[in-house]
Amino acid sequence: MDTLMKQAGKLNPRVLAFLEKRMKNIPSVAKKIEGEYAEIMTELETSVKPYKNKFTTFTQIPAKGRSHAEILGEMEAMRALEESHWKDGFISGAVYHGDQEHIDFLNQVYALNSQSNPLHADVWPSATKFEAEIVAMTANMLSGAGTDVCGTLSSGGTESIMLAMKTYRDWARETKGITKPEMIVPVTAHAAFDKASQYFNIKTIHVPVDENFRADLKAVKKAISRNTIVIVGSAPSFPHGAIDPIAEMSELARQHNIGFHTDACLGGFVLPWAEKLGYNVPAFDFRLAGVTSISVDTHKYGYAAKGTSVILYRNQELRHFQYYTTTEWPGGLYFSPTFAGSRPGALSASCWAALTAMGEEGYLTATKRILETAEKIKQGIREIPELHVLGDPLFVVAFASESINVYKVLDHMSHKKWSLNGLHKPTCVHLCVTLRHTQPGVAERFLTDLREAVEYVKGHPEEKGSMAPVYGMAATIPMRGMVSDLLKKYLDLIFKV
Ligand SMILES: Cc1ncc(COP(=O)(O)O)c(C=O)c1O
Known part of the structure; x- marks a missing residue:
């Protein structure tokens, strides 16, 4: 399959798009592709819909309104499950401030x-x-x-x-x-x-x-x-x-x-x-x-x-x-x-x-903290022989590797709770540094986990990783229409109850 994909990649994109369309019109091929999509989606469903059996599911408006306490209780439970992930600085970008006092203030204003x-x-x-x-x-x-x-x-x-x-x-x-x-x-x-x-x-x-x-x-x-x-x-x-x-x-x-x-x-x-x-x-x-x-x-x-x-x-x-x-x-x-x-x-x-609550002073302090933390992270990555930082960034730090599969590093980091971004063209991973990463110990934890992840990948070359093959495939698969179809199926899944 890999060899086929590589050969197909040499074809003119227009010719490929034409062939792809023709292939999908062949009923047996279409059926096979649909079957593969369904399999991928079933596997994804458990991670995308973790609350399916944990909380009440609604497919129609309840005949009688629920009590406010019940609704708030369920939302509190979901918040408790989700909060530490972003609050403790495991995520690239997404929440840029996130201090409780700031959140409380904005909620009051809302x-x-x-x-x-x-x-x-x-x-x-x-x-x-x-x-x-x-x-x-x-x-x-x-x-x-x-x-x-x-x-x-x-x-x-x-x-x-x-x-x-x-x-x-x-x-x-x-x-x-x-x-x-x-x-x-x-x-x-x-x-x-x-x-x-x-x-x-x-x-x-x-x-x-x-x-x-x-x-x-x-x-x-x-x-x-x-x-x-x-x-x-x-x-x-x-x-x-x-x-x-x-x-x-x-x-x-x-x-x-x-x-x-x-x-x-x-x-x-x-x-x-x-x-x-x-x-x-x-x-x-x-x-x-x-x-x-x-x-x-x-x-x-x-x-x-x-x-x-x-x-x-x-x-x-x-x-x-x-x-x-x-x-x-x-x-x-x-x-x-x-x-x-x-x-x-x-x-x-x-x-x-x-x-108006941040003021120039607040922005200057926040920026200083972010840039100093990003510097620490860049330096730490540069000290890992298998990795290198791409370009000369200020606060979005992308890194790649000549010797190991960086998507497998990304995979391993996700087992340690990190949500980093996997990018392609070229293959790399990035961390967008926010105030969440300026909390004491977060940058150090990131670098320790990253060093461990690199060592793990080096020591287990036979392991394929869970998402690593998907990232790798998305970058190289020449049938862009199929990748696009898969993304649409993923969006369908998001809206599935
Ligand atoms: C450089 C740049 N432009 C535009 C956007 C899009 O912003 P939004 O997600 O708010 O639509 C982003 C998001 O990360 C970005 O990094």
């Missing part, structure tokens, strides 16, 4: 604002105040003070990115007549750009990255065409924590009068403070004349609750292409700044509360 909806600005002017000020504070942090920089709040990094891409599509159509839009995106940029490409019919021109995982400038230059609407750079990228050469890329965009989007979803609330702390941070924000938009996530290192992000634009003219308005609907004049209609004002309130 409770005070739980009925608020920014769609009704007349009823909840508090919500619009919070949102406008979040945008202003974030713009200010990213060198937008005293300029026309403006923006809106969104529900997360993906929405901010998708809004920006839609904005450039509509801007380019209106101002330049571009009807076949293209965006230039480094292969390491977040999947949300590809999602935007699919949703909004924008062609993605992928550009490779160099040996330090930063976008290849020459390739960017070569990719620019009459249809280019925007160039994208990450500060830093999700996979390897590398900061693209934003200054050079945005200057290219400026010279060609096209947009430049900095994706600072991950780094927007780290890099400004890192720079103030004296770290070497390349320019990535509105100080660069060519940068026309930035996505930056308050729900990551802004330490707000999940569900908010900011999308910033160089000026209001650009922001107008994001807005939706209609004057013909029988429901009246309708307008909304983002994809959603009604939105949770309580999340905006708790975001505003997080920003």
Whole structure:
């Protein structure tokens, strides 16, 4: 099978896609594939649905309402089962603050604002105040003070990115007549750009990255065409924590009068403070004349609750292409700044509360702790002869190996409770360092477990590991359509009761 896959990998992707489609149309092949999918899903079900026999299951609304105590009791039990995993710092990214006092405070703010909806600005002017000020504070942090920089709040990094891409599509159509839009995106940029490409019919021109995982400038230059609407750079990228050469890329965009989007979803609330702390941070924000938009996530290192992000634009003219308005609907004049209609004002309130409660001082302290912990972790990984750190990251530490299967290391780490991210192209694993890892002893425990995992893998070459073969296969299997089908089946499983 492996040899077949390798040979198939040499075929032209279009030919492969054609063959794959034809194969799936052969009833016996389709039946066999479906059988294999079902087997994989049955195996996955126990890990994805661990509560099946532990808690009451509902497939319809109960005839009589349950008592609040009963509901809260069940939720408490689930929280108890899940909490230590993230709270004790076993997870890459995901929960960026997580101190109990901070959580309690945000919960209190949520409770005070739980009925608020920014769609009704007349009823909840508090919500619009919070949102406008979040945008202003974030713009200010990213060198937008005293300029026309403006923006809106969104529900997360993906929405901010998708809004920006839609904005450039509509801007380019209106101002330049571009009807076949293209965006230039480094292969390491977040999947949300590809999602935007699919949703909004924008062609993605992928550009490779160099040996330090930063976008290849020459390739960017070569990719620019009459249809280019925007160039994208990450500060830093999700996979390897590398900061693209934003200054050079945005200057290219400026010279060609096209947009430049900095994706600072991950780094927007780290890099400004890192720079103030004296770290070497390349320019990535509105100080660069060519940068026309930035996505930056308050729900990551802004330490707000999940569900908010900011999308910033160089000026209001650009922001107008994001807005939706209609004057013909029988429901009246309708307008909304983002994809959603009604939105949770309580999340905006708790975001505003997080920003103002942290203050510059709080962000500086948090950033210092994170960067020092990341340094300790990078150093510890470099001291393990079998591993090496990819590129020169600040706080997202990706590591790989020339001599052992790093996915097996990932597997072994998961037996020790760690949830790290397995990445491919190239094969590596990463840890996104958060405040959870700055707790006493966590970095040391990570390195001890990692050293043990490496030793274990070295000592047991015959063991295949549970997830390691799946990661390995996902990276090399040439039938991308089948991998995609499998992911859809997985999503079906998520929604299975
Ligand atoms: C660089 C980068 N951009 C965008 C996103 C998407 O953010 P979200 O998961 O909030 O949609 C992420 C998420 O990790 C990210 O790391």
